[in-house]
Amino acid sequence: MKPYVEMTIEELSSELEALRIEYRKYQGLNLNLNMSRGKPCREQLDLSMGLMDALNSEADLTCEDGTDCRNYGVLDGIQECKELIGDMMENRPDNIIIYGNSSLNVMFDTVSRAMTNGILGHTPWCRLDKVKFLCPSPGYDRHFAITEYFGIEMIPVPMSPSGPDMDMVEELVSSDESIKGMWCVPKYSNPQGYSYSDETVRRLARLNPAAPDFRIFWDNAYGIHHLYDMDRDTVMEILAACKRAGHPDMVYKFASTSKITFPGSGISALAASPNNLEDIRKQLTVQTIGHDKVNQLRHVRFFGDIHGMVKHMQKHADILRPKFEAVEEILEKNLAGLEIGTWTKPRGGYFISFETLPGCAKAVVAAAKKAGVIMTGAGATWPYGKDPQDTNIRIAPSYPPLEDLKTAAALFALCVKLVSAKKILDEKTAAAKACGKEG
């Protein structure tokens, strides 16, 4: 089929009519499908049921160093868990603090601490007139929600397949001391599935921020979440890169097992320089007596070591890969050549990012919803929920069963066609009228 823009008004009208008939058929199916969030599916959760047997009432809940995991104590995580998560994050156990069940919570707390008590002796952000964050966009809505909650001004930075626009980042960070932070999902980014290039990481590590307490918030949410066995992305380790560049304190790195074992019942962690960790521990010792050591031990006993975790992730990949491929195949089959949308083909992570024609994303999501398929709200991937071009839609293929997913993806493609055809037809009709009047 030829591109919609090249069709005549008559061709488009008849196409639109055919699309509407097809859309009504879908409406008749009473679908109730959800492609909105990066939720693991039931089969993925089943992979971790062994976690429930890793400790039982006969188990010795004592650490290698003699710590009884059942009692109070150990502020920053048991040693064997630091080692496992250290291998997962590519950081030394000494650089790691193990937290509770949610890395989002760790990020929230990290911003909150900077607000109330400042970073390494610098003025608390709540005492400043203005605090800004750079937000590579499209990005993760829950990051943006945190900075918005604290009244931090968010500046969108364009994303490319190699990462954020580093010319813009360097320019802004070096010239504006109210810029205190930057959100990054460096690997299999949310929502595009892009991974930062080595050059991007190097340039980030070599930033010379106007603010001495500028921090990169490095959310390595998908560090080992590959879809393919060999064809996978690597991202340069940021703590080491910052240390080499003479800026060891410039980054906080976050990760969790949320999409490895059970979301909400896993383990999260922060990696940072010794200076930063000391600063954080001063708060942590007031905030809590320690996180859930029994759950830390449970994870260590379940995986054994990083090799156990890697093998476990391959099973996740075997479930997720067909889903990503199905969506991509359906988009390709239905949309190729029409020039009404582009989409990413990530090798890991949880999302496919779709770009509609300008001004179409909201309408596409609304049309899908009306036919029973929930997508992430259009705009959600941009700070303040404002996608300036109204083009970005995040597709989350993980949760629905494969057959449902295929239906949902086909409906989604149909909605893209419907909304795009309507838009182009309207434009052509308006243009024709204008010509008529002129004539």
Next chain:
Amino acid sequence: MKPYVEMTIEELSSELEALRIEYRKYQGLNLNLNMSRGKPCREQLDLSMGLMDALNSEADLTCEDGTDCRNYGVLDGIQECKELIGDMMENRPDNIIIYGNSSLNVMFDTVSRAMTNGILGHTPWCRLDKVKFLCPSPGYDRHFAITEYFGIEMIPVPMSPSGPDMDMVEELVSSDESIKGMWCVPKYSNPQGYSYSDETVRRLARLNPAAPDFRIFWDNAYGIHHLYDMDRDTVMEILAACKRAGHPDMVYKFASTSKITFPGSGISALAASPNNLEDIRKQLTVQTIGHDKVNQLRHVRFFGDIHGMVKHMQKHADILRPKFEAVEEILEKNLAGLEIGTWTKPRGGYFISFETLPGCAKAVVAAAKKAGVIMTGAGATWPYGKDPQDTNIRIAPSYPPLEDLKTAAALFALCVKLVSAKKILDEKTAAAKACGKEG
């Protein structure tokens, strides 16, 4: 034996000599005992090993309402857990948010949220010149650490067996709008084991604070932590009392299972009015995707219902009661009649509070430490670590095995005698010299 103050200089000198000989004997034992923290002992932890079998790989981790506890979702706790904890806290499930493993963390977050974003639309505390908290003292050092961390000025309020000095509380709270909060451990208080009387609770509920965003931080840490089966304290339920008094929003109530199952691997909760909960959920939805539902379900399956929890607490009591009684007996045997100290005899909780002669607490704790027995640091029970009279020592009988505890308590009593005898002797000697000079 007669009171030390009634002894002659000669009698006291010979008493002191005898005490020093006994002290040196203890030093020869190379003791290494700890009565410093309210940590459950190994036998108590063993009571909850069944928790590790409550869920296994064959278990259905689905809630009664169909929620899969293994996945994301459910911001404020699964319903069956709200019901169990609701029965524990004497609050309706609707008034409860279930949190992670630490109620201390919930309290920290609650203060932090008030600092950065304010309470129910009021000015964030971080924007005010001065924020103050009332601190019934002696009290819990970790409460005081939270307010100190946020730069909140702490005002000590004297404690009596019926609770804080309510005349002072009413006077201060109604006249000073910079007073934004008050720490309370209403039942088996830390460290005295006092329980607030009905009159105290009523007067608290009827406070008319100058600050519209004044909140009582009601840490009901020992709500069901009785030592005796029948002879137990009750405290009027504060949410209901505040509601009756027309101040439903004036209190945040906290509790946890830390001293019921495993400290650090339990469940914490906050109970509050609908207005407060709505305010809190607005933050919570930004801060986290939810707390550990699998652990919530694990606790529900383990206890079944509140009756299961009550029976479980009786087993704790059977372990703790002999320890409290042993300490009390040793103190009685060694110190009765000497008029050098008083101590509380709580019917629940985790602590016995000891009052030395003025100016002796630090010296007693130091002497115990020199002979191998660690007590809570003297002063820790007061804001900023400053016990104005240097008299209060917190005794935590739970952790050491009974025989060790008896040794530790005997040494402690000896240290009290040693320090007191020395002090009184010094005073008498100085007085005699002064008389001699005068004569």
